[in-house]
Amino acid sequence: xxxxxxSAQPYALGLYRIVVGLLFLCHGAASLFxxxxxxxxTGGTLDAGTxxxxxxxxIQLVGGAFVLLGLGTRVAAFLAAGSMAYAYFKVHQPNAxxxxxxxxxxxxxxxxxxxxxxxxxxxxxxxxxLFAKRSAEERKPAAxxxxx
Numbered sequence: 714x715x716x717x718x719x720s721a722q723p724y725a726l727g728l729y730r731i732v733v734g735l736l737f738l739c740h741g742a743a744s745l746f747x748x749x750x751x752x753x754x755t756g757g758t759l760d761a762g763t764x765x766x767x768x769x770x771x772i773q774l775v776g777g778a779f780v781l782l783g784l785g786t787r788v789a790a791f792l793a794a795g796s797m798a799y800a801y802f803k804v805h806q807p808n809a810x811x812x813x814x815x816x817x818x819x820x821x822x823x824x825x826x827x828x829x830x831x832x833x834x835x836x837x838x839x840x841x842x843l844f845a846k847r848s849a850e851e852r853k854p855a856a857x858x859x860x861x
Contacts (some may be wrong), residue, residue: 726836731781733761733826736797737793740819744770765799772796780830783839790830 744752744759745765751757752766759767772793779789797820805817812818835841 717727723837726833727783727838728836730783730786730839731832733823733830734777734779734781736777737823737827738781738800741770741772741774741777741783745774753861765803769796776827780827783835783841784844786835786839786841787831794824794827794831797821797827 739749743749747756747758752759752770759770761767773796774783776789776793776796779785780793801812801817801820801824805812805815805820809815812821
């Protein structure tokens with residue numbers, strides 16, 4: 714049983730990465746484009762360049778897309794997790810200690826979910842693996858000619 718679960722680990726991790734990336738991307742798209750309920754559920758968008766909301770939304774959109782695709786997953790997840798840590802400690806935590814009290818559950822969960830991807834990588838189904846395989850094939854030395 715454990716062996717079967719271990720063999721499925723890269724695929725479960727790949728699906729996890731896809732879901733986390735998609736959800737993170739949706740937060741950025743909502744804030745920047747007013748889709749999916751818009752910024753803070755108001756249907757509106759954030760004004761370009763406003764600190765910190767607009768910049769966080771750009772990180773959510775771009776970082777979420779990179780994580781979703783599994784392209785530069787570790788770097789994208791690191792930057793995205795950092796932005797969520799900032800969001801939690803600068804925006805939510807001053808209002809109350811616990812995330813349930815200060816409305817920072819999403820920021821805390823995204824921070825930890827993305828931080829996990831920093832350490833695990835993209836798993837299966839990611840473009841990281843495709844490019845790594847391709848570059849490994851390019852580095853492989855050609856077969857030596859056999860002298861007879």
